[in-house]
Amino acid sequence: MDLLHNLTLGFGVALTFQNLFYALVGCMVGTLIGVLPGIGPVATIAMLLPITFHLPPTAALIMLAGIYYGAQYGGSTTSILVNLPGEASSVVTCLDGYQMARNGRAGAALSISALGSFFAGTVGTLIIVVFAEPLTRMAQKFGPADYCSLMALGLVAAVVLASGSVLKAIAMVFLGLLFGLVGTDVNTGAQRFTFDIPELSDGIDFAPIAMGLFGIAEIVVNLERRMSRSGAIKVTSLWPTREEARRAWPAVVRGTALGSLLGVLPGGGPTLGAFSAYTLEKKLSKTPEIFGKGAVEGVAAPEAANNAAAQTSFIPMLTLGIPSNAVMALMVGAMIIQGIQPGPEVMTKKPDLFWGMIASMWVGNLMLVIINLPMIGMWVKLLTVPYRFLAPAILLFCCIGAYSLQNSSFHVLQVAMFGVVGYMFVRLGCEGAPFLLGLVLGPQMEEYFRRAMLLSRGDPMVFLQRPISLGLLIATAILLVLMALPSIKKAREEAFQEEG
Amino acid sequence: MSRLLSKDFLSGVMFIAFGLTALWFGRHLQMGTTVRMGPGYVPHMLAYIMLALGGVISVMALFTQGERTEAPQWRPITMVTIGIVLFAVLFEPMSFVPAFVPAGLIPSLIVLVLIASLGGDEFKITEVIFNMVVLSILCIIVFKVGLQMNISVLRGVW
Numbered sequence: 001m002d003l004l005h006n007l008t009l010g011f012g013v014a015l016t017f018q019n020l021f022y023a024l025v026g027c028m029v030g031t032l033i034g035v036l037p038g039i040g041p042v043a044t045i046a047m048l049l050p051i052t053f054h055l056p057p058t059a060a061l062i063m064l065a066g067i068y069y070g071a072q073y074g075g076s077t078t079s080i081l082v083n084l085p086g087e088a089s090s091v092v093t094c095l096d097g098y099q100m101a102r103n104g105r106a107g108a109a110l111s112i113s114a115l116g117s118f119f120a121g122t123v124g125t126l127i128i129v130v131f132a133e134p135l136t137r138m139a140q141k142f143g144p145a146d147y148c149s150l151m152a153l154g155l156v157a158a159v160v161l162a163s164g165s166v167l168k169a170i171a172m173v174f175l176g177l178l179f180g181l182v183g184t185d186v187n188t189g190a191q192r193f194t195f196d197i198p199e200l201s202d203g204i205d206f207a208p209i210a211m212g213l214f215g216i217a218e219i220v221v222n223l224e225r226r227m228s229r230s231g232a233i234k235v236t237s238l239w240p241t242r243e244e245a246r247r248a249w250p251a252v253v254r255g256t257a258l259g260s261l262l263g264v265l266p267g268g269g270p271t272l273g274a275f276s277a278y279t280l281e282k283k284l285s286k287t288p289e290i291f292g293k294g295a296v297e298g299v300a301a302p303e304a305a306n307n308a309a310a311q312t313s314f315i316p317m318l319t320l321g322i323p324s325n326a327v328m329a330l331m332v333g334a335m336i337i338q339g340i341q342p343g344p345e346v347m348t349k350k351p352d353l354f355w356g357m358i359a360s361m362w363v364g365n366l367m368l369v370i371i372n373l374p375m376i377g378m379w380v381k382l383l384t385v386p387y388r389f390l391a392p393a394i395l396l397f398c399c400i401g402a403y404s405l406q407n408s409s410f411h412v413l414q415v416a417m418f419g420v421v422g423y424m425f426v427r428l429g430c431e432g433a434p435f436l437l438g439l440v441l442g443p444q445m446e447e448y449f450r451r452a453m454l455l456s457r458g459d460p461m462v463f464l465q466r467p468i469s470l471g472l473l474i475a476t477a478i479l480l481v482l483m484a485l486p487s488i489k490k491a492r493e494e495a496f497q498e499e500g
Numbered sequence: 501m502s503r504l505l506s507k508d509f510l511s512g513v514m515f516i517a518f519g520l521t522a523l524w525f526g527r528h529l530q531m532g533t534t535v536r537m538g539p540g541y542v543p544h545m546l547a548y549i550m551l552a553l554g555g556v557i558s559v560m561a562l563f564t565q566g567e568r569t570e571a572p573q574w575r576p577i578t579m580v581t582i583g584i585v586l587f588a589v590l591f592e593p594m595s596f597v598p599a600f601v602p603a604g605l606i607p608s609l610i611v612l613v614l615i616a617s618l619g620g621d622e623f624k625i626t627e628v629i630f631n632m633v634v635l636s637i638l639c640i641i642v643f644k645v646g647l648q649m650n651i652s653v654l655r656g657v658w
Contacts, residue, residue: 190539223576412588428511458535
């Protein structure tokens with residue numbers, strides 16, 4: 001009964017004219033950047049963060065969420081039609097999607113991926129509705145020590161599932177935590193690492209760092225490579241044959257289940273979901289040899305999985321305030337800009353925002369199916385715009401966005417500085433996502449750590465004495481040990497090789 | 501020699517450098533006790549962790565055959581950085597910029613688009629001018645008219 005009440009409240013908020021409008025804007029922008037290679041949801045959301053400051057909180061979050069799942073839809077379109085993944089999460093879709101298109105089944109591949117994504121999005125939204133309340137209730141029992149351990153688990157898990165070297169990723173988390181310290185110490189008022197610059201006494205703003213690390217560095221790397229583009233395939237009929245539909249359905253259901261599960265895990269999310277779903281389908285199939293030659297299942301399962309994962313990755317962020325990937329870290333940033341402290345209190349104190357956002361995700365998914373299928377031709381045309389036009393435009397929006405944060409050029413200079421830092425990270429093979437997670441969680445983690453130590457009178461054993469904290473730390477330790485095991489290390493490396 | 505240029509070794513060095521920087525600039529921060537931590541407790545702890553991790557990463561890199569760091573291409577990163585810095589300086593005129601230099605959205609937009617376009621591998625002046633015109637119109641519509649932001653399009657004029 002409660003569930004129904006919450007959903008009614010949510011739809012009441014989501015279906016107001018203003019929120020429908022921002023959901024539509026988010027979905028359009030998301031689809032656009034999903035179609036365009038060389039700019040992803042992380043960079044876009046980072047760029048738009050300052051602008052959201054001018055919007056009401058619910059509208060801002062609805063729009064940003066729309067960008068995230070809109071990008072999953074848009075990415076698949078270019079994968080299928082031009083063999084060019086718009087997003088990392090749709091790399092696998094290229095394998096069979098483009099082959100289907102070459103066999104003259106482009107329309108079928110597109111509609112299977114759109115409808116599969118819609119089904120997955122619906123299930124994902126339902127999962128959030130069902131699990132949000134119990135998880136939030138559980139989180140309300142957490143003390144400072146428990147929170148600190150939970151964040152440690154979140155950070156470690158994010159590192160384990162991120163690609164590349166584990167040790168470097170851990171170092172990046174700590175570097176992020178270190179950058180999070182800049183500013184005035186909350187407990188004593190002392191200035192830390194502010195270099196006597198008044199703008200830094202409130203801490204380094206999150207948005208310029210994200211823009212520099214993801215936006216600017218990405219543009220520079222793209223300018224270094226020349227991009228070649230192949231011609232797009234014409235779309236004929238959008239309808240799949242009965243045989244194709246019969247083969248797609250079970251794959252969509254399996255992909256949704258796997259994607260939903262992997263989305264909740266810290267460090268999981270759409271990319272991991274899509275890759276795992278493809279591998280699973282290939283293993284289960286009676287005809288694995290047709291994979292890579294235009295198998296319907298190879299399009300349906302990963303597309304469903306990446307969308308389901310995009311939805312369920314909101315669960316830890318909304319209920320616990322713990323972001324599981326870079327996009328969720330940015331959503332936390334957006335909430336902080338709006339003056340909302342993410343965590344279990346959001347649901348009880350701001351039920352309209354919480355349920356409104358969840359309901360809008362379903363509405364957004366519906367919009368995406370409608371705007372995507374008939375408008376495919378227009379999106380594909382956009383691909384012909386050369387990158388030399390896009391790069392200055394993206395830079396310009398970054399600069400204006402950074403300026404508008406506090407009407408100061410200082411933030412624009414910060415973007416330039418973190419652009420250089422981000423470029424160095426790319427060249428040295430250091431992942432930006434763990435850094436961002438550390439940066440977002442850093443201030444809270446220090447706060448909980450100091451509070452826990454104060455409550456225990458300086459006894460670090462408090463982290464092992466509380467059952468919740470102990471359980472979380474054991475889970476963290478198990479993850480770290482598993483990583484060191486040679487067999488798992490090898491499997492993990494192979495998985496990322498396939499991805500790259 | 502080549503191992504000193506591997507990605508892992510250099511990133512280890514980078515982490516050590518960040519750790520040392522944090523120690524140096526945080527040297528005056530009070531450590532406090534474990535019960536009542538001072539503002540310097542967590543920074544010191546993190547700095548030492550950075551030093552340790554950086555050390556382990558760089559030492560391990562010396563004993564394994566790692567991926568070599570690609571030489572950076574200087575033009576894109578330099579041009580993009582210069583473009584953003586000039587944008588910041590011109591957008592909101594700073595004290596060291598002479599008063600006759602035009603400031604505001606349009607001048608900084610022109611400079612940014614021009615310099616950023618020089619960072620790419622293909623540069624056609626007609627295309628760049630076309631891009632500037634389109635972006636100027638778009639920015640005025642979105643930021644000045646649409647979002648009603650408090651920015652001047654051309655200082656002293658609009």
